[in-house]
Amino acid sequence: MKINVLTLFPEMFTPLQVSLLGRGQEDGKWKLNLVNFRDFSTRPHASVDDTPYGGGAGMVLQIMPIKAALESLENKGKVIITAPQGKTFNEQMAQEWSKEENLTFICGHFEGFDQRVYDLADETVSIGDYVLTGGELPTMSMIDATVRLLPGILGNAMSAVEESFSDGLLEYPQYTRPADFEGQKVPDILLSGNHGNIAEWRHYQALKATYLHRPDMLEGRDLTKEEKHMLADIKAEIADSEN
Template sequence: MRVDILSIFPEMFAPLDQSIVGKAQEKGILELYTHDFREQAKNKQRHVDDMPYGGGQGMLLMPQPIFDTMDLIPQNEEKPARVILLDPAGKKFDQKMAEELAEEEQLIFICGHYEGYDERIKQLVTDEVSLGDFVLTGGEVAATVMIDAVVRLLPGVLGKAASHEDDSFSSGLLEYPQYTRPQEYRGMKVPEVLMSGHHENIRKWRLEESLKKTLARRPDLLEQYEMNEEEEKILQELSEKAQDMVK
């Protein structure tokens, strides 16, 4: 995958040279490029923003520096890049979107600052995306998070092909609790079922714990989750136990 980032603060993406994303670049799985669109500004002061027509608060990013920067980025004409505009008003980013973007050959992220964008910039864009219902100083932090979430899904990035499949949200449920050595620490013991070596019992325990955790912390996820017969039975039992505790 090739990822291009348009930003006036390219140094903010230094974390992407570390950890899993950094290793993906070392392996040649990921090509990452940052583009300072201030370099394409035509005015003497190299300003990339200006006051909005009609008045109003703040400054807007001008279209020219971003359009000219986009013209310099190579793309496959047969399969153009997905161009993502980081915008608080955009569609909320989630694991499903990360999985969808991981199927692409090239992603381009446009990171804004100031009050917003000249509307014409959106002509370049395929997706307007938000990290959540809050406002950041700029799009750099959001882009970093999204790139990390996408790149770890690329084949060959993680040590095992299925390493991400049990992650929270990948299955639609929150991830079950996990333990490692020592077996007992400060009076806290690893559940016996995990020490049994009985794979079917471990699978059932993990499924129940995932459902229990999701029901307690993110019941909204269950509204969209398509449960099989086994999961419906477990959830029914959990609900009945919860009701008995209230009584």
């Protein structure tokens, strides 16, 4: 996979050069191409923004340098703009994007884009209902979530499958040594060696965590018969603990 990023601040993308994602680049599993669209400005001082028509505070990014930067790419693939009005990024998007050969992100700054820039994109995406100074941090988050799903990026191939959101549930609790830390003990079932019971416990705990912390994720979920029984037990367990 090759990911292009159009940004005024390519130096901000250092975090993607380290850890598992950095190793993935070294191994040739994905490539990051940072493009400073200021380099495509034809205005004095390489300016890429201007005052908005109709007045108002702040500066607006112009379409010309961004379009020229896009046209310079050999393969841009799906083009994504990060902006507050976009649809909210989620795990399903990351999974879909991880199947693409090429992705291109356009990072905004200042007061945003000339409206005509949005016509250059295939998708407008947000990471939440809040405002940041630019699109670089959201873009890094989305790249991380996408690239980690590529084959060979994670050490354990099952890690991406078992983690939060991958099956529509939050992740179950995890433990490691010591089995007893200051009286806080690892659940006995995890020490039992019975993989069938462990899998059932983990599913129950994942469903419980989702019900407690993100009940919205269960809305519209087609619960299996087993999950319906589990959810009933979870509700009874919670009711008992509150009495």
